[in-house]
Amino acid sequence: MNKPLLHATNICLAFGGVVAADQIDFELHEGERLAVIGQNGAGKTTFINICTGYLQPTAGRIVFNGRDITGKTPRSIVKLGIGRSFQLPQLFSEHSVQQCLEIAAAARGGRLSWLTSLSDSVKHKEILETLELIGLREAAHEVAGELPEGHKKLLDVAMALMLHPKLIIMDEPTSGVSSQDKHGLMALVMQALDERKVTSWFVEHDVDIVSRYATRVAAWIDGKIAADGAPQQVLAHPKVQEEILGVTAC
Amino acid sequence: MNFDTLLLGVADGISYAGLLFLVSLGLTLIFGVLGVLNIAHGSLYALGGYVAASLTALAMRHAFDSTPWLFLALVMAAMLVGLAMGLLLDVLLLRYFQKRDPVIQLLVTFAVFVIFEDVQKLIWGTSPYAAGEIVSRLGTVELFAVTYTVYQIMVIPGIALASYLGLNFFLKKTLWGKQTVALTHHREVAMAMGVNVKKIGALVFVLGAMLGALGGALAVPVSSLTPGMGAEMIVVSFTVVATAGLGQITGALITSLMIGLARSLAVYLLPEIDVAMPYIIMLLVLLLRPNGLFTVAQSRRI
Amino acid sequence: MKLGVFSGLVVLVLLAIGMAFPWTKTMLIIGLCYGLSALGVAIPARSGQVSFGHAMFACVAAYAVAFLARAFPQMDGVVLIVLATLTGTLFATVLGSFVVRYRGIFFGMLNLAVSMVIVALLGKLYELSGGTDGIRVQRPEFWGLVTERSEFETMLLFISCCIALLAGWFYQRFTQSATGEALGGLKSNETRLEYLGISAHHILWVGYAWSGFFVSLGGAIFALAQGLVTPEMGAWTRSGELVFIMILGGSSHALGPFVGAGVFQAVKLFASAYMAGVWQMLLGFTLLAVIALAPEGIMGAWLAYRSKSVKGARP
Numbered sequence: 001m002n003k004p005l006l007h008a009t010n011i012c013l014a015f016g017g018v019v020a021a022d023q024i025d026f027e028l029h030e031g032e033r034l035a036v037i038g039q040n041g042a043g044k045t046t047f048i049n050i051c052t053g054y055l056q057p058t059a060g061r062i063v064f065n066g067r068d069i070t071g072k073t074p075r076s077i078v079k080l081g082i083g084r085s086f087q088l089p090q091l092f093s094e095h096s097v098q099q100c101l102e103i104a105a106a107a108r109g110g111r112l113s114w115l116t117s118l119s120d121s122v123k124h125k126e127i128l129e130t131l132e133l134i135g136l137r138e139a140a141h142e143v144a145g146e147l148p149e150g151h152k153k154l155l156d157v158a159m160a161l162m163l164h165p166k167l168i169i170m171d172e173p174t175s176g177v178s179s180q181d182k183h184g185l186m187a188l189v190m191q192a193l194d195e196r197k198v199t200s201w202f203v204e205h206d207v208d209i210v211s212r213y214a215t216r217v218a219a220w221i222d223g224k225i226a227a228d229g230a231p232q233q234v235l236a237h238p239k240v241q242e243e244i245l246g247v248t249a250c
Numbered sequence: 251m252n253f254d255t256l257l258l259g260v261a262d263g264i265s266y267a268g269l270l271f272l273v274s275l276g277l278t279l280i281f282g283v284l285g286v287l288n289i290a291h292g293s294l295y296a297l298g299g300y301v302a303a304s305l306t307a308l309a310m311r312h313a314f315d316s317t318p319w320l321f322l323a324l325v326m327a328a329m330l331v332g333l334a335m336g337l338l339l340d341v342l343l344l345r346y347f348q349k350r351d352p353v354i355q356l357l358v359t360f361a362v363f364v365i366f367e368d369v370q371k372l373i374w375g376t377s378p379y380a381a382g383e384i385v386s387r388l389g390t391v392e393l394f395a396v397t398y399t400v401y402q403i404m405v406i407p408g409i410a411l412a413s414y415l416g417l418n419f420f421l422k423k424t425l426w427g428k429q430t431v432a433l434t435h436h437r438e439v440a441m442a443m444g445v446n447v448k449k450i451g452a453l454v455f456v457l458g459a460m461l462g463a464l465g466g467a468l469a470v471p472v473s474s475l476t477p478g479m480g481a482e483m484i485v486v487s488f489t490v491v492a493t494a495g496l497g498q499i500t501g502a503l504i505t506s507l508m509i510g511l512a513r514s515l516a517v518y519l520l521p522e523i524d525v526a527m528p529y530i531i532m533l534l535v536l537l538l539r540p541n542g543l544f545t546v547a548q549s550r551r552i
Numbered sequence: 553m554k555l556g557v558f559s560g561l562v563v564l565v566l567l568a569i570g571m572a573f574p575w576t577k578t579m580l581i582i583g584l585c586y587g588l589s590a591l592g593v594a595i596p597a598r599s600g601q602v603s604f605g606h607a608m609f610a611c612v613a614a615y616a617v618a619f620l621a622r623a624f625p626q627m628d629g630v631v632l633i634v635l636a637t638l639t640g641t642l643f644a645t646v647l648g649s650f651v652v653r654y655r656g657i658f659f660g661m662l663n664l665a666v667s668m669v670i671v672a673l674l675g676k677l678y679e680l681s682g683g684t685d686g687i688r689v690q691r692p693e694f695w696g697l698v699t700e701r702s703e704f705e706t707m708l709l710f711i712s713c714c715i716a717l718l719a720g721w722f723y724q725r726f727t728q729s730a731t732g733e734a735l736g737g738l739k740s741n742e743t744r745l746e747y748l749g750i751s752a753h754h755i756l757w758v759g760y761a762w763s764g765f766f767v768s769l770g771g772a773i774f775a776l777a778q779g780l781v782t783p784e785m786g787a788w789t790r791s792g793e794l795v796f797i798m799i800l801g802g803s804s805h806a807l808g809p810f811v812g813a814g815v816f817q818a819v820k821l822f823a824s825a826y827m828a829g830v831w832q833m834l835l836g837f838t839l840l841a842v843i844a845l846a847p848e849g850i851m852g853a854w855l856a857y858r859s860k861s862v863k864g865a866r867p
Contacts, residue, residue: 052747078749090744092737103730103737107748112730112755115722121730145740163748287657347843352656353602354843357799360792361843365836371829485668485788492661526672529665536662540654 003066005030005167005199006082011050011060020046021057022223028167033190034201035210035231037244038220044203045087047220048169052084053077065166083160083168083198087175089152093145097136097155100144101127104162126162133192134158149176150185157189161196168193170202174209182206186213207235207245219244258398259515265402265472267510268410272465273483274490274502275413276458282497283434283454285352286343289359291462292484293366294335298466299475300374302327306470328467332460338362340455344448363480371477399472406468413461414503421499430454434497486513489532495542505543559720559807563713570709577705581777583810583817584712585610585770590797590809591723592766595759597795598727598803600739601655604791605663608670609764610771611786613640615674617775618687629692629776630711636772637765644764645757652756655742667786674783686782689775705777712773719766720806726762735759767794796835800842802849811850 004027011024020043028034036044049055051062053074062070069077078084092100105122106112113121131137134154139147144155153173160168173189174182190213193200204210210217210231217234219227221244227237234240277291305323339362347358421427430450432440441447465483473479490509494501509528516524523530535543566584570577593606616636620627651662674681681687691699694707726732734755738745742752775781784790793816801812819838823831846853 074746075749075751078747084747090741090747092744093740095733095737095740099733100737103734103750104748106730106734107750112734112750114729114731114758115725116730117725117728118730118733159744159748350843350847353597353600354847356602356657356660357795358840358843360796361836361839363836364839365833368830368833368836481789485664488661489665492658496657522676523669523672525675526669529668529672532665533662533669536654536658537650540658 002029004028006051006062006064008051008062009060011047011057011062013046013050013055013057019043019223021050021060024060024223024225026218026225028199028201030166030199032199032201033193033213033215035214035217036201036203036220037205037207037210037217037234037240039244042220043223044220045171048084048171048201048203051077052082052169078163078165081164081166083163083165085153085156085160085168085170085173087171087203089149089156091144091152091155091159093143095144096141097144097147097151098127098131098140100155100159101130101162104159108163130158130162133195134161135188150178150181153177153185154188157192161192161198164196165198167199167201170200172203172205174204174206182209183212211235255518256515259518260511261398261403262517263511263514264507265406265510266514267507268406269465269469270483270486270490270510271410271503271506272413272468273462273487274494274506275417275499276461276465277487278491278494278497278499278502279417279461280454280458281491282499283430284344284451286359287352287356287488287496288339288343288458289356289484290335290339290362290366291359291458291487292480293363293370294331294459294462294480295466295469295483296370296475296477296480297331297335297366298328298463299470299479300370300466301331301463302467302470303475304374324467324470325464328460328464331463331466333456335463336456336459337452339459340452344451344455363484367477367480370480374475376477401471406472409464409468410506413464414499417457417499426450426453486528489528493532493535493543495545498542498544501542501544555805555807556721556724559717562807562810563717567709567713570706574702574705577702577709578777579817579821581705581709581712582774583813584716585774585777586794586797586813586816587770587801587810588716588719588773589767589770590794590801590812591719591806592763592768592770593791593794594723594798594803594809595726595735595763595766596659596756597798598732598739599735599756599759601652601659601756602795603663603763604660604788604795605665605667605786606763606767606794607788607790608663608667608786609640609644609767610774610790611667611670611674611781611783612643613637613768613771614775614781614785615681615687616640617772618689618781621689621692622687625690625692627692628696629694629708632692632776633711633715633769633772636775637768640768640771641761641765644768645761648757648760648764652753652760664788664791667788667791671783671786674786681783684783686780686784689779689781691779692776708773708776712777715769715773716810719769720810723766723806731755731758796839798849799839800849802846802851802853804848804855805851808849808851815850 006028008024008026011021013021024047038044046055050057053069053072053076056071060070061068065081067080069080092103095103099118102118102122105126106118131140134157136151136154136158139151144152147155157168157170157173174186177185186209214231216229217231218225219234219237219240221239227234227240273291273295276294277288280286280288302324305327306320309319309323342358342362343355347355421431429440429445433445433447433450486509490502490505493509494505509531512531513524513527516527566580570580589610592609593603596603613636616639617632620632620635647666651659654662675684691704699707734745734750738752738755745752771785797812797816798809800815801810802808819834820831823834827834842849848856
């Protein structure tokens with residue numbers, strides 16, 4: 001059994017009286033496509049925030065790719081190879097799609113130029129390739145803030161991809177997108193991730209998307225992981241059915 | 251430096267803190283509820299003072315010159331100025347420039363301030379006005395063998411304290427007050443539940459403006475009115491508001507006292523930096539607590 | 553016509569005006585100083601952080617000129633400008649290291665506070681700084697030439713124009729560089745910046761130091777032009793004027809602050825000649841008008857107009 005890509009042990013965090021993370025032990029292996037399901041407020045996003053450095057746990061340890069990342073800032077964690085997209089896409093709303101990717105590419109390079117223009121300081125080919133991969137080639141010069149929701153989601157993922165991460169964490173990648181477009185969007189994203197060989201971990205509410213695209217599912221209830229394993233198994237678990245999927249026993 | 255001078259400094263400080271608090275209260279109220287940092291508050295202070303001086307002069311000329319009448323004139327001046335300016339700012343900021351960047355809104359208030367600086371000069375001229383009549387009428391009081399004016403040591407702080415208690419009562423116990431609080435902390439929910447944003451917004455602007463103008467009106471008997479008094483007061487009020495934390499009302503009370511005392515005592519103890527005291531205090535506080543002394547934690551954004 | 557070429561032409565026109573009407577030279581130089589300083593204020597403003605204390609850098613640089621000129625009367629004018637600008641920039645770099653931790657109104661207020669402390673100290677420490685009367689600055693030599701007032705002004709005007717062109721060029725390059733665009737990104741989304749691995753603190757610091765550089769440059773030249781430095785130069789009202797000029801002209805192109813400075817000077821001149829006592833009011837109304845009608849400033853409106861007429865009506 002090879003070493004996990006991400007390994008969290010005994011992660012705890014409480015906000016006032018609410019326990020957001022209750023002694024979480026969690027492992028993620030390279031190549032996995034993990035879907036995380038659970039009610040709102042169950043702790044899914046909080047755990048992501050902890051693993052990406054936005055929040056500090058009160059206890060526990062997180063190891064990523066052999067490095068201890070507990071307590072590190074989002075900036076350092078990102079540089080170590082974790083990319084992230086958000087529930088509400090975090091874009092540079094006044095820049096164009098292409099410029100957003102250029103800033104991401106420049107960021108990967110380390111030192112940002114003072115005199116060389118942004119577009120000259122990055123590899124144009126790489127930007128085009130990513131635009132092509134994520135299906136935003138035509139929208140390259142649109143202003144990010146004015147994009148339709150689906151494109152915003154794609155751009156959010158693309159920006160994370162520009163950093164060549166080993167792991168990408170996506171918080172509700174299809175939320176806010178119409179049911180018609182959900183599958184198309186997810187297929188596009190997953191294809192891009194496969195091509196770049198990026199392990200994925202995504203939070204999702206849509207059971208169809210989960211069963212179609214995940215290789216593993218973790219179910220969160222009240223700050224704890226209640227079930228973890230193959231999608232069919234977890235989705236059929238009685239507690240999951242009751243608490244998350246809203247199916248009551250007859 | 252003897253005990254008497256110290257007491258004098260403290261008395262000055264308390265009086266100054268009272269005025270400072272009234273202005274800062276209005277400022278922090280407007281920011282807390284509406285998110286607008288109102289530079290024109292300085293104009294409110296100045297206009298409150300000038301109008302108060304004119305009204306008291308008018309009252310005296312028409313034989314309404316007993317102390318209560320003069321006092322009423324002061325308060326009325328504040329109410330009038332507050333109402334007029336409050337509504338003006340409300341229209342400008344909450345209707346016309348509503349959707350703009352907060353910095354742009356700040357600049358709008360800066361423009362209004364700058365305009366009124368000249369309006370003051372046009373109406374009242376540039377020579378200093380003095381209207382110390384009320385102070386001498388109310389007489390003096392002796393504490394620890396040092397003589398203070400009743401006005402300085404009781405009237406100003408008294409009114410400041412009364413305003414604080416009054417505002418707290420308003421916010422916690424009255425319907426409109428509770429709606430104001432709801433709007434500040436839970437804007438969308440409040441709007442969804444039918445809180446009339448426009449009405450509350452106008453109310454807050456007028457209330458805040460009246461407090462600022464009251465500060466200016468009360469300052470009339472103890473300082474001379476000159477162009478630029480608004481500018482000085484607004485900058486120091488900002489330091490109070492920023493040091494206390496934006497929107498913190500009780501915090502503003504404590505901070506006004508702190509900064510007022512520090513400033514006054516510095517005149518006697520550290521005259522080289524007395525003018526700079528408020529800024530030094532703000533610098534030190536913000537270095538340790540970047541969001542102000544009394545601000546509570548912010549909610550998560552992602 | 554490219555804006556760079558246009559700027560060059562403007563400079564030639566300014567020089568021509570200066571030669572034709574010698575009494576305008578000081579005014580033109582001061583206009584360029586305001587433009588340079590406003591260029592400085594524009595840099596943090598583009599990342600959403602507006603400082604209400606940036607005039608302090610002009611003040612620090614100006615006093616550096618005064619102290620140096622007093623101690624070394626033989627020092628060349630250009631050397632004075634260089635050293636004073638370096639002093640101001642160094643101060644900005646040191647101050648910037650902690651001031652850029654703050655955002656929004658706190659950033660603005662902190663800058664204000666520091667500037668007020670400096671102004672207060674300069675006003676009170678009479679022995680050192682001449683108090684509120686300030687310090688006179690003797691006309692220095694330029695490249696070994698001792699000059700009369702008129703020639704001095706001509707040289708200073710010429711030097712200021714060259715510096716303004718260079719400064720404009722650098723501003724354009726900087727704002728379009730990776731750092732510059734990242735600073736623009738910071739305004740819309742600081743979280744995303746951090747999640748790309750960019751240190752917001754670092755780029756803001758870099759921007760702040762450069763902004764200090766431009767403001768100091770303006771202040772150093774101003775000291776030589778006016779021949780007098782006073783604590784007033786660092787007052788919050790001056791900082792407010794710089795912000796106003798930046799908004800008026802627009803910060804999307806280097807020409808903006810200079811256009812803003814020009815209009816500002818013109819309004820002041822016009823108002824003091826015909827409507828003394830109301831120039832502040834005029835300025836206030838102008839600011840309101842610009843904010844309401846042309847939020848990107850005069851240059852912004854001009855650029856928008858040009859792109860619309862070039863591309864034709866766009867859906």
